[in-house]
Each structure stands twice: as C-alpha cells, then as structure tokens.
Amino acid sequence: MHCLHVALGARSYPIIIGRGLLSDNATFAPxxxxxxxxxxxxxxxAPLYLSRVVATIGAQDCQQLVLPDGxxxxxxxxxxxxxxxxxxxxxTRDVTLVALGGGVIGDLTGFAAACYQRGVDFIQVPTTLLAxxxxxxxxxxxxxxxxxxxxxxxxxQPKAVFIDTDTLASxxxxxxxxxxxEVIKYGLIADTAFxxxxxxxxxxxxxxxxxxxxxxxxxxxxxxxxxxxxxxxxSGIRAxxxxxxxxxxxxxxxxGYKSWLHGEAIAAGMVLAARVSAxxxxxxxxxxxxxxxxxxxxxxxxxxxxxxxIEDFLELMAVDKKARGGRIHLVLLKEIGNxxxxxxxxxxxxxxxLSST
Amino acid sequence: MHCLHVALGARSYPIIIGRGLLSDNATFAPxxxxxxxxxxxxxxxAPLYLSRVVATIGAQDCQQLVLPDGxxxxxxxxxxxxxxxxxxxxxTRDVTLVALGGGVIGDLTGFAAACYQRGVDFIQVPTTLLAxxxxxxxxxxxxxxxxxxxxxxxxxQPKAVFIDTDTLASxxxxxxxxxxxEVIKYGLIADTAFxxxxxxxxxxxxxxxxxxxxxxxxxxxxxxxxxxxxxxxxSGIRAxxxxxxxxxxxxxxxxGYKSWLHGEAIAAGMVLAARVSAxxxxxxxxxxxxxxxxxxxxxxxxxxxxxxxIEDFLELMAVDKKARGGRIHLVLLKEIGNxxxxxxxxxxxxxxxLSST
Numbered sequence: 070m071h072c073l074h075v076a077l078g079a080r081s082y083p084i085i086i087g088r089g090l091l092s093d094n095a096t097f098a099p100x101x102x103x104x105x106x107x108x109x110x111x112x113x114x115a116p117l118y119l120s121r122v123v124a125t126i127g128a129q130d131c132q133q134l135v136l137p138d139g140x141x142x143x144x145x146x147x148x149x150x151x152x153x154x155x156x157x158x159x160x161t162r163d164v165t166l167v168a169l170g171g172g173v174i175g176d177l178t179g180f181a182a183a184c185y186q187r188g189v190d191f192i193q194v195p196t197t198l199l200a201x202x203x204x205x206x207x208x209x210x211x212x213x214x215x216x217x218x219x220x221x222x223x224x225x226q227p228k229a230v231f232i233d234t235d236t237l238a239s240x241x242x243x244x245x246x247x248x249x250x251e252v253i254k255y256g257l258i259a260d261t262a263f264x265x266x267x268x269x270x271x272x273x274x275x276x277x278x279x280x281x282x283x284x285x286x287x288x289x290x291x292x293x294x295x296x297x298x299x300x301x302x303x304s305g306i307r308a309x310x311x312x313x314x315x316x317x318x319x320x321x322x323x324x325g326y327k328s329w330l331h332g333e334a335i336a337a338g339m340v341l342a343a344r345v346s347a348x349x350x351x352x353x354x355x356x357x358x359x360x361x362x363x364x365x366x367x368x369x370x371x372x373x374x375x376x377x378x379i380e381d382f383l384e385l386m387a388v389d390k391k392a393r394g395g396r397i398h399l400v401l402l403k404e405i406g407n408x409x410x411x412x413x414x415x416x417x418x419x420x421x422x423l424s425s426t
Numbered sequence: 427m428h429c430l431h432v433a434l435g436a437r438s439y440p441i442i443i444g445r446g447l448l449s450d451n452a453t454f455a456p457x458x459x460x461x462x463x464x465x466x467x468x469x470x471x472a473p474l475y476l477s478r479v480v481a482t483i484g485a486q487d488c489q490q491l492v493l494p495d496g497x498x499x500x501x502x503x504x505x506x507x508x509x510x511x512x513x514x515x516x517x518t519r520d521v522t523l524v525a526l527g528g529g530v531i532g533d534l535t536g537f538a539a540a541c542y543q544r545g546v547d548f549i550q551v552p553t554t555l556l557a558x559x560x561x562x563x564x565x566x567x568x569x570x571x572x573x574x575x576x577x578x579x580x581x582x583q584p585k586a587v588f589i590d591t592d593t594l595a596s597x598x599x600x601x602x603x604x605x606x607x608e609v610i611k612y613g614l615i616a617d618t619a620f621x622x623x624x625x626x627x628x629x630x631x632x633x634x635x636x637x638x639x640x641x642x643x644x645x646x647x648x649x650x651x652x653x654x655x656x657x658x659x660x661s662g663i664r665a666x667x668x669x670x671x672x673x674x675x676x677x678x679x680x681x682g683y684k685s686w687l688h689g690e691a692i693a694a695g696m697v698l699a700a701r702v703s704a705x706x707x708x709x710x711x712x713x714x715x716x717x718x719x720x721x722x723x724x725x726x727x728x729x730x731x732x733x734x735x736i737e738d739f740l741e742l743m744a745v746d747k748k749a750r751g752g753r754i755h756l757v758l759l760k761e762i763g764n765x766x767x768x769x770x771x772x773x774x775x776x777x778x779x780l781s782s783t
Contacts, residue, residue, distance in 0.1 A: 145502055149571075156573035159745040184541075187568065187579045188659075211544065214506075216513035222544045223580065302545075388516045 071287050075206065076298040080226045084206060084290050086283065090233040091118055091194070097126045097167075100229045102190055104163025105130035107154060109178040111138040114170045114196055117239050122169055122194065132158055136174070140326040143173045143213045145221065151181040165190045165228070171197035171244070172204035172331065176219070179210030183225035193227045196236040198248025199332050202255075202289035205230050207297040207310075213326065217388050218318045224302055232290070234282055247332025249274065249367045250313075252285050254339060255292045257360065258309045261406035263288050268359070271366045309408040312400040313338030316373070319385035323377045329370075336369035341422060346401040348418035356405050372426050379423040428644050432563065433655040437583045441563060441647050443640065447590040448475055448551070454483045454524075457586045459547055461520025462487035464511060466535040468495040471527045471553055474596050479526055479551065489515055493531070497683040500530045500570045502578065508538040522547045522585070528554035528601070529561035529688065533576070536567030540582035550584045553593040555605025556689050559612075559646035562587050564654040564667075570683060574745050575675045581659055589647070591639055604689025606631065606724045607670075609642050611696060612649045614717065615666045618763035620645050625716070628723045665767040669757040670695030673730070676742035680734045686727075693726035698779060703758040705775035713762050729783050736780040 070087035090096050106126055110119050115135045123131050134154045136147055155164065168178035168191060175193050182191035193205035211222025237245065252274075256264030266284075267274070273281045293310065300307040316338030320329060343360045346352035361371050373382075386397050396412035399419075403409055427444035447453050463485050467476050472492045480488050491511045493504055512521060525535035525548060532550050539548035550562035568579025594602065609631075613621030623641075624631070630638045650667065657664040673695030677686060700717045703709035718728050730739075743754050753769035756776070760766055 145506055149502055152571055152578055153573075156571055156577060156745065161745070184578045184580060186577060187566070187581055209544070214509055214513055216510075220513060220543060221509055221541045223541060224544055388513065388518075 071283070073287070073290050073294055075226070075294045077226060077301055080208075080301075082227055082229050084230040084232065084294065086232045086234065086287055086290070088233065088235050090231050091121050091125060091236070094125055094127060096231055097192070100165070100190075100192055101126070102163040102165050104161050104165070105132065105158070106165050106167060107132045107134060107151075107158070107160065108167040108169055109134045109136065109151060109174060109181070110169040111136050111171075111174055113138040114174070118169060118196060118236065122167070126167070136177075138173075140173055140213070140321075140331070143177050143211075143326075145212055148177060148181055148184075148212055151178065152185060155181075155185055160185075160189075162186045162189055165192060167192045167194060168205075168227075169194045169196065170200070171195065172200045175200050175205050176209070176211050176222070179208070179225055179227065180212055180222050183210055183223035188225065190228050191225075193230040195230070195232060197240055198237060198245050198286075199251055200248075201232045201237075201286055202248060203251040203293065205232075206290055206293045208301065216322075217385075218321055218326070226301075232286060234279065234286065237277060237282065244330065245277070246275070246368045247330040247336075250332035250336040250339070250364070250369055252289050253363060253367065254310075254312050254335070255289045257339065257402060257405060258312050258400070258408040259292045259296070259406060260288070263292075264363075264405050268363055271363060275367065308398070308410040309400055312402075312408060313340075313342050315386050315397065315399055316341045316382070319382050320373050320377060322385050323381055324374070329374070333370050336364050336367070337371060337373050340364060340371045341373070341426070342399065342401060344422045345399065345414070345419055346403075348422055349401065349414045351409075352402045352404060356402075359405070379420060382423050383420075428640070430644070430647050430651055432583070432651045434583060434658055437565075437658075439584055439586050441587040441589065441651065443589040443591065443644055443647070445590065445592050447588050448478050448482060448593070451482055451484060453588055454549070457522070457547075457549055458483070458485065459520045459522050461518050461522070462489070462515070463522050463524060464489045464491060464508070464515070464517065465524040465526055466491045466493065466508060466531060466538070467526040468493050468528075468531055470495040471531070475526060475553065475593065479524070483524070493534075495530075497530055497570070497678075497688070500534050500568075500683075502569055505534060505538055505541075505569055508535065509542060512538075512542055517542075517546075519543045519546055522549060524549045524551060525562075525584075526551045526553065527557070528552065529557045532557050532562050533566070533568050533579070536565070536582055536584065537569055537579050540567055540580035545582065547585050548582070550587040552587070552589060554597055555594060555602050555643075556608055557605075558589045558594075558643055559605060560608040560650065560667075562589075563647055563650045565658065573679075574742075575678055575683065583658075587647075589643060591636065591643065594634060594639065601687065602634070603632070603725045604687040604693075607689035607693040607696070607721070607726055609646050610720060610724065611667075611669050611692070612646045614696065614759060614762060615669050615757070615765045616649045616653070616763060617645070620649075621720075621762050625720055628720060632724065665755070666757055666765040669759075669765060670697075670699050672743050672754065672756055673698045673739070676739050677730050677734060679742050680738055681731070686731070690727055693721050693724075694728060694730050697721060697728045698730070698783070699756065699758060701779045702756065702771070702776055703760075705779055706758065706771050708766075709759045709761060713759075716762070736777060739780050740777075
C-alpha cells in the first residue's frame with residue numbers, strides 16, 4: 070500500500086493506493102462522520118463494486134444512489150437527484166458522500182458535496198485510470214453546461230482518495246487507454262525521466278502489468294499532489310495541468326460530450342499544443358515527433374475529428390476558463406517536461422496549426 | 427456616507443452606506459474587473475433602479491438579466507438562467523456579477539458567482555431593508571430545494587456591499603416591516619442597548635425617519651460584520667445569527683415559500699425561541715413580554731400560521747442545517763443580548779411551546 074499526501078493545511082488529505090482497498094474494513098472508517106453515508110455511483114460501476122463498498126463501509130446508515138453512466142449526465146439536473154436523495158433522507162451537515170466511479174461521478178458528487186448545506190465531506194473512490202491519476206485528486210468539482218464543459222463548479226477537497234488498483238481489471242480497453250493520456254501529460258509537464266520511462270514501458274503499461282501500473286499511478290498522483298499543494302485555486306502554476314485541455318474541451322463541447330472520451334480529446338489536444346509550441350519556435354520538431362509517437366503507441370488519437378473547423382475551435386476555446394481578457398491562454402511546451410502558460414504567443418501559429426489538422 | 431469593514435483577510439470588503447450611491451459614478455469603478463459586468467435583478471426592482479445602475483457602472487460591456495420576483499424562483503432552474511446569460515456572452519473568470527435587489531436576488535446571484543467557472547467576483551446592491559441589514563453581508567449564498575430552504579449553496583464573499591438608503595423609499599410597507607424583524611434580532615443576540623433604542627424608537631423607524639434608519643442599518647451591519655469576521659463558515663458563534671430561523675425556515679418550507687415573507691416567519695420564530703428560552707428556565711417572563719411587545723409594535727406576527735402543527739415543525743426543523751447528530755440545535759436566549767446555541771435543552775419544553783401556539 071502506498072500513501073501520498075496532498076498538503077493543504079486544514080484541508081490536507083491522503084491518497085491511498087493499493088490492491089483490495091474496497092474489501093478492507095479498515096479503509097473507510099477513519100474518514101466517516103457521524104451523519105451517515107451516501108454512496109453515489111453509476112449503472113456501469115454499481116454491479117461491479119457497489120455492494121462490496123457498502124459492505125466495507127459497514128454503516129447501518131448507508132444510502133446508495135445509482136445514476137446513469139455518461140458525460141451527458143454531468144448536469145445540474147443530475148446534481149439535483151443527489152440533493153433529492155440527501156434531503157429525502159434528511160441528511161444534515163455531518164453526512165459523508167462517497168464518489169464511486171470515474172471522473173463524471175467524482176466531479177458531480179464532489180460538487181454536490183461542495184453545495185449541499187454549503188459544504189459537507191466527501192471521499193473519492195475512483196475506478197477508472199483517468200479518475201485515479203487526475204480528476205479524483207485536487208478538489209476541482211463541476212458539472213457541464215450545454216455551452217461549455219465544467220463551467221459550473223467549485224473547489225472542494227475530498228477527505229481522502231482511495232485508489233484500488235484491482236478495479237482497473239474490469240475497465241474496458243478504450244477507457245483504460247483514455248486514462249493513459251493524462252499519465253503521458255504528467256511526463257510532458259513535469260518529469261522528463263517519467264516521459265522516458267513511459268516511452269520504454271508503454272507496451273507493458275497497456276498490458277496492465279501491475280508493477281508498471283502502480284508506478285504510473287503513484288508518479289502521476291505525486292506530481293499532481295505537488296502542483297495542487299502549490300496552487301490550490303489555480304491562480305498560477307496549476308494551470309500547467311491543463312496541457313491539451315483547452316483544445317480538448319473544444320473538441321468535447323463540439324461533439325456534445327457524446328463521441329470521444331475525455332482522454333482521447335486531451336491526447337489530440339496535447340499533440341496540437343506540441344505543434345503550436347513548435348510553430349512558435351519553442352519545442353523541437355524531434356520532440357513533437359516523440360510526443361506524437363508515444364501517443365500513437367498508446368492507441369490514442371493525434372488529430373482532432375474531421376468535422377471541427379478552425380472557427381469552431383477558436384470560438385469554443387474563447388469561452389474556456391483559460392481565456393482571460395479576450396486572449397486565449399494556452400499551455401505550451403519549451404521542451405518536454407518544461408511547460409509555460411501564456412497568452413503571449415503568435416496567433417498566426419495557432420491558426421496555422423488549427424487549419425492544417 | 428458610512429463605511430464599515432468586514433475583516434476576512436484576503437476576502438475582506440467594505441459595506442458602504444449612504445444616500446444616492448446608485449447615482450454616483452464613483453461607486454462601482456474601484457470594484458470591477460476587466461471582464462465585463464452582468465447585473466442581475468428582478469422585474470419589481472428593474473423599472474425602479476436598473477437603468478440608473480447600468481448608467482452609473484458606465485461600462486460598455488454591461489449585460490442585464492431580469493428575473494421574476496419571488497422566493498419561489500430561488501431555484502436551480504433560475505440559477506441556470508444566470509449561467510445561460512454568462513455563457514451566451516462568453517464571460518470569462520474576469521466577469522463581475524452585480525446583485526441588484528432583495529435577499530432572493532442577492533443569494534441567487536452570489537451563488538451563481540460562487541459556481542460560475544468555480545468562482546467569480548460579485549457585488550451586493552441590496553434594495554430591501556432585510557437584504558441591507560442581513561443577507562447581503564457575510565457571504566452566505568444559496569438557492570432553495572423543494573424539501574428545504576437554502577439547502578444548496580456556498581460561502582462566497584462579495585467584493586463590496588453598497589447600501590443606498592434612498593432605495594427604501596420605494597419599498598412597500600410589508601417588506602419594510604419584514605426587514606425590521608432582522609434589525610430586532612441584532613438587539614436580541616448582541617446588543618441590549620440597541621434593543622432598548624429600538625423599544626424607544628420603533629415608531630420613528632416605522633415612519634422611515636432617515637436618521638433612525640441609518641442608525642438601525644449601520645448598527646445591524648456592524649454587529650453582523652463582527653460575527654462574520656469571527657466565524658466566517660459558521661463553525662461556532664456565527665450560528666447566533668440564526669435566532670428564530672430554525673422555526674422560521676420550517677414555517678417558510680411548510681408554506682412553499684409563497685405566503686409569509688422571510689422576516690415575518692423569523693419574527694414568529696424569535697417569539698417561539700424566546701418562549702422556549704423561558705420554558706427551560708433561562709429568559710424571564712418579563713423579557714418574553716418585552717420581545718413580544720416590540721415585535722407586535724413593529725406590526726410583525728408573534729405566532730406561527732394556524733395550519734402548521736407540532737409534528738410539521740419537528741419534522742421540518744430536523745432537516746434544517748442547524749440539526750446535527752439527530753438533535754435539533756436551537757439559538758436560545760439567557761437574557762436579551764445574551765444568546766446560546768445548544769442542543770442540550772429540555773425537549774419537553776420545545777414540544778410544550780410548539781403545541782400551545
């Protein structure tokens with residue numbers, strides 16, 4: 070079992086990584102309040118893990134809420150179903166929410182915890198690789214709006230994150246590969262040696278070799294915990310975590326969140342960010358090639374869907390949270406492992422890259 | 427012009443009280459960001475003050491959103507209309523929201539500001555007495571749920587509060603009187619001398635004597651600012667501000683927020699709290715009499731509506747945010763000016779008071 074620490078003063082919490090955590094009676098008890106529990110999950114994860122988690126929590130006073138699976142349900146309407154459940158059971162501020170599932174369940178349940186009675190406790194139990202290495206850590210919670218992804222949300226840190234690596238065994242290949250996109254991101258923004266390790270071990274990782282998996286998850290979580298501790302509310306350095314996301318969110322919004330997975334959109338977005346970085350004279354052509362090769366080897370897309378044009382991109386990117394004062398802020402790369410957040414780049418380079426996809 | 431200060435470190439802000447603030451070009455400018463403005467108001471206030479406020483803000487980039495007036499519109503659905511407006515105009519994190527209206531507009535606009543892109547700036551411009559002395563100060567924002575008032579919300583402090591006492595001239599008597607309930611509350615929970623001043627000056631206050639009004643508003647805001655500075659997130663002392671509110675919220679929820687005004691429900695709730703305080707042996711019968719007399723003199727109700735029974739009360743109070751660990755926490759009075767927040771009182775006294783209304 071590995072234990073990492075997100076250092077945020079009174080809001081600090083552990084990330085616990087191990088096999089069989091969901092069946093271990095010692096997992097939840099130290100982090101539960103006295104006001105009962107609501108486990109929120111979706112109809113894909115529920116048949117796999119819900120009864121096990123409820124048994125492990127062991128509280129007599131444990132409710133369950135099973136939501137439909139999919140990014141298209143990450144809405145205010147679905148959020149209100151969580152409030153319905155809590156209020157029908159007369160839950161007070163002592164309740165603890167447990168988010169059992171992928172990024173959608175984690176973001177939505179976390180936002181419900183942020184808002185219910187102006188803030189209650191919650192625990193993240195991510196069951197997808199993407200949620201384990203990214204969305205479950207750091208306290209960003211949100212739902213989508215038809216005009217933009219994650220536009221309605223809050224910063225609300227969990228009390229703990231439990232990553233049971235056994236849950237990855239049941240993850241479909243496409244979802245697993247989508248999670249690899251965020252793992253590659255950490256190499257690109259923070260750790261050249263990790264990027265090189267990924268180049269050497271991508272096949273073993275795709276084969277879900279357990280040792281490789283734990284190394285990838287632990288390294289990703291450690292890098293994320295460090296960035297979040299330095300800049301909880303994204304007033305500065307935290308924005309590097311958005312590498313590829315301004316492009317990726319535009320792709321997802323253009324598709325109505327229904328076609329590509331988040332990790333797939335981010336993979337294509339990272340290649341676009343690398344190409345813009347090269348076009349403005351920062352990243353070498355060789356490094357763009359390495360990045361494209363690793364993402365290709367992972368089985369992820371390296372270009373956006375054919376039906377999204379340059380004007381779609383620019384319009385959708387302009388409303389992204391990274392846009393300020395009228396200019397689109399981007400995370401670009403000086404080199405692999407060395408990101409820069411900037412609005413001060415050659416707009417023509419951005420247009421050139423977007424029109425040649 | 428009077429200027430008070432809510433001391434909350436990096437989240438500190440001024441409360442500015444004066445005549446004609448809404449027509450003064452110097453009012454808004456220091457508190458606006460670079461990302462444009464959205465003024466949110468309702469269809470009662472809009473014809474009176476909206477064009478004046480928009481002219482005073484003077485920004486070319488100033489949007490307006492006029493919502494229907496009434497507590498029954500303080501919902502997630504109405505909240506989403508604010509997000510629609512912001513996203514249709516492609517507002518970024520630099521936008522500033524301005525809440526122009528009473529408590530409903532302030533709470534809803536503040537919550538929209540708390541959630542939009544995980545938090546943007548907002549300014550409170552309260553136009554009712556109740557909002558001026560209570561809800562606009564302190565950062566509590568929320569919307570209602572069909573099963574409970576203010577159940578979905580956030581702590582999100584404004585950048586500034588502008589109280590233009592001229593706006594009270596247009597306030598209907600019933601709304602003005604409802605605001606007096608919260609003014610009386612400050613005397614009861616924090617300031618015996620202010621309570622005595624109210625006993626002596628209630629008729630002048632009801633006649634809207636300007637000097638009396640300013641004294642009442644300034645004293646109320648100063649007391650509230652002190653309590654909020656000491657306990658921003660209501661982990662302790664701030665709960666005294668809820669005197670009468672656990673009873674009052676039960677009344678409002680039972681009526682579907684449609685019949686009594688908030689201040690009216692709180693007035694009856696304060697009398698109930700005083701009577702329970704006497705029933706447990708704390709407050710003297712004479713003080714209950716003084717409280718009842720002042721609330722009567724103000725023209726406010728001293729008993730709940732006839733159709734809400736004891737079981738309704740107990741059930742609705744149990745889900746109130748002040749309920750923890752299964753017991754209903756109440757704000758009671760040891761004497762006038764000396765409140766105590768407790769769940770450790772004789773339940774029979776509570777039942778006795780509720781069954782004799």
